[in-house]
Amino acid sequence: MIVEGGRPLEGEIHTAGAKNAVLPMMAGALLGRGRVHLRGAPKLRDVRFMTSLLRDLGAPTEQAANGDLEIDASGDLSSRAPYDTVRRMRASICVLGPLLARQGRVEVSQPGGCVFGLRPIDVHIRGLRALGADISLENGNIQAKVPPGGLRGARMYLGSAFGSTVLGTANVLMAATLAKGMTQIQGAACEPEIVALADQLNAMGARITGHGSPIIEIEGVDELGGAEVDVIPDRIEAGTYALMGAMTGGRVRVTGCRPDHLLILLDMMSSAGLPFEVGPDWIETQARDPREAPVRSTDVSTNVYPGFPTDLQAQWMALMTQADGISLISERIYPERWTHIPELMRLGADIRRQNNAAVVRGVDRLSGAPVMASDLRASAALVMAGLVADGRTEVRRMYHLERGYEAMEQRLEAIGAGVMMVEEDE
Numbered sequence: 001m002i003v004e005g006g007r008p009l010e011g012e013i014h015t016a017g018a019k020n021a022v023l024p025m026m027a028g029a030l031l032g033r034g035r036v037h038l039r040g041a042p043k044l045r046d047v048r049f050m051t052s053l054l055r056d057l058g059a060p061t062e063q064a065a066n067g068d069l070e071i072d073a074s075g076d077l078s079s080r081a082p083y084d085t086v087r088r089m090r091a092s093i094c095v096l097g098p099l100l101a102r103q104g105r106v107e108v109s110q111p112g113g114c115v116f117g118l119r120p121i122d123v124h125i126r127g128l129r130a131l132g133a134d135i136s137l138e139n140g141n142i143q144a145k146v147p148p149g150g151l152r153g154a155r156m157y158l159g160s161a162f163g164s165t166v167l168g169t170a171n172v173l174m175a176a177t178l179a180k181g182m183t184q185i186q187g188a189a190c191e192p193e194i195v196a197l198a199d200q201l202n203a204m205g206a207r208i209t210g211h212g213s214p215i216i217e218i219e220g221v222d223e224l225g226g227a228e229v230d231v232i233p234d235r236i237e238a239g240t241y242a243l244m245g246a247m248t249g250g251r252v253r254v255t256g257c258r259p260d261h262l263l264i265l266l267d268m269m270s271s272a273g274l275p276f277e278v279g280p281d282w283i284e285t286q287a288r289d290p291r292e293a294p295v296r297s298t299d300v301s302t303n304v305y306p307g308f309p310t311d312l313q314a315q316w317m318a319l320m321t322q323a324d325g326i327s328l329i330s331e332r333i334y335p336e337r338w339t340h341i342p343e344l345m346r347l348g349a350d351i352r353r354q355n356n357a358a359v360v361r362g363v364d365r366l367s368g369a370p371v372m373a374s375d376l377r378a379s380a381a382l383v384m385a386g387l388v389a390d391g392r393t394e395v396r397r398m399y400h401l402e403r404g405y406e407a408m409e410q411r412l413e414a415i416g417a418g419v420m421m422v423e424e425d426e
């Protein structure tokens with residue numbers, strides 16, 4: 001993406017459905033002997049990966065032009081998710097719980113690490129074992145089967161050294177819907193994406209309570225069916241566009257979002273002196289002249305929900321390169337999630353990293369340069385920096401961005417950004 005910096009954004013952007021909600025919801029559809037219709041799913045590369053995984057598993061899946069997904073898991077399913085699919089998208093791991101519960105056995109390739117760290121799945125496995133599953137790790141595969149008589153409800157603690165796990169909670173929650181008896185998950189992830197998944201499973205016939213809190217209870221049922229549910233708006237996408245508006249000093253209204261899912265971001269934006277207004281389903285950044293009202297340096301520390309999302313850490317750092325002082329950014333979820341730092345420095349940012357924290361000293365100006373994206377949120381941060389840099393920034397490897405932001409180029413262009421997508425010749 002070629003970004004010509006220096007234009008304040010102005011206009012409206014409508015929030016798409018949440019990537020991190022729809023991926024586990026698609027996996028959850030495998031539990032039901034019926035059709036699951038997910039309204040308002042985003043059209044993203046990761047959704048296409050998951051669509052092809054579900055098809056490979058024997059569940060015909062279609063995405064309509066408006067994004068709606070229709071998944072039919074009523075027929076016979078396969079129990080194998082091979083390496084070729086799983087390596088492309090870590091979220092494929094969330095077919096583990098549903099396939100185990102529905103099929104009685106499953107073989108899923110073990111996902112590897114990613115550019116920002118190890119990303120283990122030990123907690124997923126611990127939780128499924130607590131339900132009685134017999135799990136072995138062989139030849140790079142996770143092989144799991146249910147005990148004689150099926151999975152049994154259990155009480156368990158599901159935290160990791162970093163707090164709770166989102167997809168770990170999703171996996172155990174999904175498996176427990178078909179276990180015998182009651183399951184209680186303590187230390188469950190409280191993210192809105194988990195609430196959305198539990199709501200979908202309940203619509204399919206599950207009996208889940210407490211979702212949204214750290215203690216979730218699941219009363220097992222014999223069978224789940226189909227359902228029709230909405231995908232929640234993407235809080236990370238909404239937050240990214242709000243930060244882009246604020247960064248450029250423009251007036252950008254992000255509609256169709258859930259401000260209540262972004263309270264900490266709004267709080268941090270206030271601390272940073274960024275004016276905005278909020279309605280029931282929109283956030284609007286207000287015009288600001290960055291020379292007269294510079295961004296105030298504001299420390300953040302990422303945390304599990306409702307703390308500051310790690311998925312907005314890179315974007316916050318891009319913003320802090322424009323601050324009037326020094327800010328400290330601490331990463332408590334993925335201590336290695338810093339691939340954007342050297343690239344932001346190529347644009348003139350002054351950043352020093354030590355262990356799981358980065359010190360950002362605001363600079364007068366960034367200057368456009370070629371930079372390389374190496375993960376989804378890092379890409380968004382680089383585009384953001386490009387929007388205020390002098391001259392032209394080329395962000396390479398934009399395919400990362402397409403995994404999680406629907407049509408960013410068109411949407412930014414529509415609100416006045418100078419952006420253009422060109423083919424990369426490498």
Ligand code: EPU
Pocket residue numbers: 019020021023091118119120121122123124125160161162163164165166167168310311333334335376377404
């Ligand atoms: N962890 C363990 N053991 C486990 C699982 C996790 O130690 O078995 C650790 C992780 O290494 C990490 C922490 O626990 O330090 C939290 O990881 P979590 O399991 O919550 O992450 P995830 O469920 O794999 C989802 C999102 C990520 C997002 C994180 C944190 C999806 C598809 N992915 O991943 O999204 O950063 O939660 O909120 O939902 C993104 O969209 O860019 C993205 C990376």
